[in-house]
Amino acid sequence: MSSTLLLPNYVAGAWDAAGSTDFADVINPATAEVLARTPFSTAAEVDRAVQAAAKALPDWRRVPPTERIQYLFKLKALLEQHFDEIAAITTRECGKTLAESKGELRRAIENVEVACGIPILMQGEHSEDIASGIDEVMIRQPVGVCAIIAPFNFPGMIPMWFLPYAIACGNTVIVKPSEKVPLTMRRIVELFAETGLPAGVVNLVNGSREAVEAILDHPTIRAVSFVGSTTVAKAVYQRGAANGKRMQCQGGAKNPIVVLPDADMETTVKIVADSAFGCAGQRCLASSLAITVGDAANTFNEAIADVARSRRVGYGLEADVEMGPVITHASRDRIESLIGAGTSEGARAIADGRSPKISGYEQGSFVRPTVLLDLPAGGDVAKTEIFGPVLGTMSVNTLDDAISLINSGAYGNMACLFTTNGASARQFRYEIDAGNVGINVGVAAPMAFFPFSGWKESFFGDLHAQGRHGVEFYTQTKVVVERWPKAWTRKF
Ligand code: NAD
Numbered sequence: 001m002s003s004t005l006l007l008p009n010y011v012a013g014a015w016d017a018a019g020s021t022d023f024a025d026v027i028n029p030a031t032a033e034v035l036a037r038t039p040f041s042t043a044a045e046v047d048r049a050v051q052a053a054a055k056a057l058p059d060w061r062r063v064p065p066t067e068r069i070q071y072l073f074k075l076k077a078l079l080e081q082h083f084d085e086i087a088a089i090t091t092r093e094c095g096k097t098l099a100e101s102k103g104e105l106r107r108a109i110e111n112v113e114v115a116c117g118i119p120i121l122m123q124g125e126h127s128e129d130i131a132s133g134i135d136e137v138m139i140r141q142p143v144g145v146c147a148i149i150a151p152f153n154f155p156g157m158i159p160m161w162f163l164p165y166a167i168a169c170g171n172t173v174i175v176k177p178s179e180k181v182p183l184t185m186r187r188i189v190e191l192f193a194e195t196g197l198p199a200g201v202v203n204l205v206n207g208s209r210e211a212v213e214a215i216l217d218h219p220t221i222r223a224v225s226f227v228g229s230t231t232v233a234k235a236v237y238q239r240g241a242a243n244g245k246r247m248q249c250q251g252g253a254k255n256p257i258v259v260l261p262d263a264d265m266e267t268t269v270k271i272v273a274d275s276a277f278g279c280a281g282q283r284c285l286a287s288s289l290a291i292t293v294g295d296a297a298n299t300f301n302e303a304i305a306d307v308a309r310s311r312r313v314g315y316g317l318e319a320d321v322e323m324g325p326v327i328t329h330a331s332r333d334r335i336e337s338l339i340g341a342g343t344s345e346g347a348r349a350i351a352d353g354r355s356p357k358i359s360g361y362e363q364g365s366f367v368r369p370t371v372l373l374d375l376p377a378g379g380d381v382a383k384t385e386i387f388g389p390v391l392g393t394m395s396v397n398t399l400d401d402a403i404s405l406i407n408s409g410a411y412g413n414m415a416c417l418f419t420t421n422g423a424s425a426r427q428f429r430y431e432i433d434a435g436n437v438g439i440n441v442g443v444a445a446p447m448a449f450f451p452f453s454g455w456k457e458s459f460f461g462d463l464h465a466q467g468r469h470g471v472e473f474y475t476q477t478k479v480v481v482e483r484w485p486k487a488w489t490r491k492f
Pocket residue numbers: 149150151152153154158176177178179207208209212213227228229230232233236250251252253283284385387413452454458
């Protein structure tokens with residue numbers, strides 16, 4: 001294997017050969033081909049990137065917002081121009097189908113577009129005569145050097161939930177992609193460089209835990225945006241907050257879906273299958289629990305199992321493939337053991353996706369769509385994030401029962417309801433403890449101009465990703481009270 005596979009960092013406007021000799025392989029999860037190696041950057045390498053960002057900050061924050069967004073307009077054009085190429089990189093390193101990779105890239109671009117509204121989004125407020133002849137002004141200023149730490153499941157979209165807002169607001173940034181999927185963001189940073197963005201405004205540091213801890217402990221970094229599993233999100237939040245940083249940390253999820261007997265069953269089954277099995281169940285908004293109410297189970301359960309069994313699984317770059325592999329063999333093994341645990345707890349695997357043979361891709365990390373019927377509510381599998389194409393089902397008697405069951409869970413990323421009754425929909429929307437809610441929608445992903453609103457163990461912090469929340473997170477308010485008596489006016 002060539003040493004050129006070792007990925008460089010991007011620091012102060014130049015690609016910088018990695019100093020670290022430790023690395024993780026970047027593996028195509030369908031073919032098992034090693035695509036690159038992610039160096040585990042050290043604290044000293046993180047510090048170099050932070051110094052570059054700190055050096056760029058004073059000039060960058062003085063660039064007027066109307067000029068800062070010109071780089072984002074150029075980036076948007078470059079992302080459109082290289083759309084298919086970037087989507088293929090995502091599929092190669094992450095496994096999702098090409099259509100899914102294009103979907104996530106589209107959402108990344110939408111965030112660039114929304115951040116182009118920064119001149120108005122970060123506009124301040126002004127009150128005249130708060131007392132006679134005294135005015136008060138609130139302005140928004142950048143926070144400083146910010147860091148973005150991303151998970152593996154959306155290599156392009158998740159860093160872009162944050163990055164466009166951060167730089168448009170006048171901050172400088174260090175982005176650390178997941179060590180499993182660093183190539184999509186590397187390509188996006190290459191395109192950033194083509195826009196002529198000043199050196200040091202965007203820096204990319206590869207790595208894993210050591211790099212993250214160096215970010216959290218670095219005194220110059222003022223704000224950190226993190227997305228990943230709940231255990232890590234909570235630890236990252238606590239360490240960063242203890243070091244006085246502004247933190248927003250998104251964690252894991254379970255994402256229950258409730259199906260009422262009055263739901264349009266044909267549409268419901270199709271949408272729930274896309275939620276549970278789309279992106280091989282590795283969306284943060286993937287549902288892994290369907291709660292049927294009353295006799296909805298009679299039609300829902302077999303119909304969803306039929307869809308699960310008929311999903312075309314394979315390499316995401318091939319036409320007609322509907323679902324790709326999961327990210328690693330370790331992930332596949334964990335998912336298969338959770339399916340086993342579910343059956344030991346008493347559920348019945350009416351579609352069992354363990355140990356599939358995918359012709360031509362025998363080395364890939366595949367699990368086929370799986371349905372675990374009648375998961376016991378008190379068992380571990382009903383509470384654990386599976387992050388694979390596995391849907392457990394449960395049945396309850398009433399909508400109230402379903403809401404209490406969901407609200408007793410630890411996570412609050414998303415909850416969905418399928419019904420044709422407006423009053424049931426309103427009750428659900430009103431009473432459910434989740435930050436993203438779907439009514440007859442299976443992946444309630446907020447558009448770029450809405451906040452991505454996880455609750456409970458799915459989010460640690462106050463301000464969420466995207467839109468106005470992003471602008472508030474990446475700016476600090478300054479309030480100025482001014483007195484300028486007319487008597488002081490010079491006569492010219
Ligand atoms: P992960 O927690 O393993 O890794 C996330 C990031 O943290 C990576 O950059 C990784 O290098 C770093 N990291 C890993 N272990 C660390 C440690 N001990 N200390 C410091 N940093 C560490 O998550 P993942 O497996 O890459 O992603 C999947 C998880 O992310 C799932 O739980 C999923 O629900 C969650 N996720 C949540 C959202 C959301 O919006 N809430 C979105 C996407 C993914």
